[in-house]
Amino acid sequence: MRKLKNNELxxxxxxxxxxxxxxxxxxxxxxxxxxNNIGSVFRxxxxxxxxxxxLCGITATPPNKDIHKTALxxxxxxxxxxxxDTLTLIQKLKDLKIKVLAIEQAENSTKLNTxxxxxxxxxAIVMGNEVKGVQQEVVNASDxxxxxxxxxxKHSLNISxxxxxxxxxxxxxxx
Numbered sequence: 183m184r185k186l187k188n189n190e191l192x193x194x195x196x197x198x199x200x201x202x203x204x205x206x207x208x209x210x211x212x213x214x215x216x217x218n219n220i221g222s223v224f225r226x227x228x229x230x231x232x233x234x235x236x237l238c239g240i241t242a243t244p245p246n247k248d249i250h251k252t253a254l255x256x257x258x259x260x261x262x263x264x265x266x267d268t269l270t271l272i273q274k275l276k277d278l279k280i281k282v283l284a285i286e287q288a289e290n291s292t293k294l295n296t297x298x299x300x301x302x303x304x305x306a307i308v309m310g311n312e313v314k315g316v317q318q319e320v321v322n323a324s325d326x327x328x329x330x331x332x333x334x335x336k337h338s339l340n341i342s343x344x345x346x347x348x349x350x351x352x353x354x355x356x357x
Contacts, residue, residue: 199259204233205353208280208306212268212316213239214341219312221252222342228256230353233304235260238268252342268308272323275306284308284324285348286316287337291327294351301356307348309341 194202209227214220220242227235237243243264244250244257265271272282285307299305308324310316321327330339330347339347 196255196259199228199231200261202231205231205356206304207232207349207352207356208275208304209235209345209349210268210271210275210282210306210308211235211237211241212308212320213311213314214241214309215312216341217242217246217248218252219340219342221249221254221256223309223345224249224253224256224260224262226342226346226349227260230349232260232349235262236271236306237262237264238271239266268317268320269323272306272308272320276323276325280304280306281326282306282308282324284310284316284321284327285329285344286310286321286327287329288321288327291329294328294330294348297328299352299355305352307345307352309345312341 207230209223209232211220211223214223220237223235241264242249244253244262249257275282281303283305307328308316308320328348330344332339
């Protein structure tokens with residue numbers, strides 16, 4: 183078995199990415215503090231052809247060298263927009279008939295492995311602050327909460343890891 187070289191990976195250009203049909207998923211970052219986490223979410227969103235990222239509240243925006251360090255150029259391919267208030271954005275998305283999924287440990291949450299997205303339905307996943315999670319008012323406004331089952335002692339994953347797990351799961355279920 184031989185590792186592939188970069189020129190053998192079949193990467194598409196930024197222009198090709200922008201014209202490629204997207205996965206009907208939107209990522210909402212609710213007050214993310216870590217610039218590395220933000221960059222990682224951009225990179226993961228590029229990998230799975232995510233439609234758009236909304237950066238809300240204190241979440242930093244490109245251009246930023248620390249975001250770029252982990253995004254590796256994905257800030258140029260993935261559409262993004264800054265919105266000051268997450269709750270206002272959630273209402274706007276719901277008005278557009280986009281189902282909003284808060285990724286949070288909550289009463290009556292649905293385990294990710296038992297959630298199956300509807301075909302022809304667009305979803306927005308809301309990822310919360312590294313310490314406080316998704317704001318309670320945003321959880322309240324969401325259509326449902328999705329939780330990654332965890333069996334260890336921590337019951338907590340880094341936001342970039344959580345985003346990767348959730349996007350991969352929903353991406354493959356939507357294929």
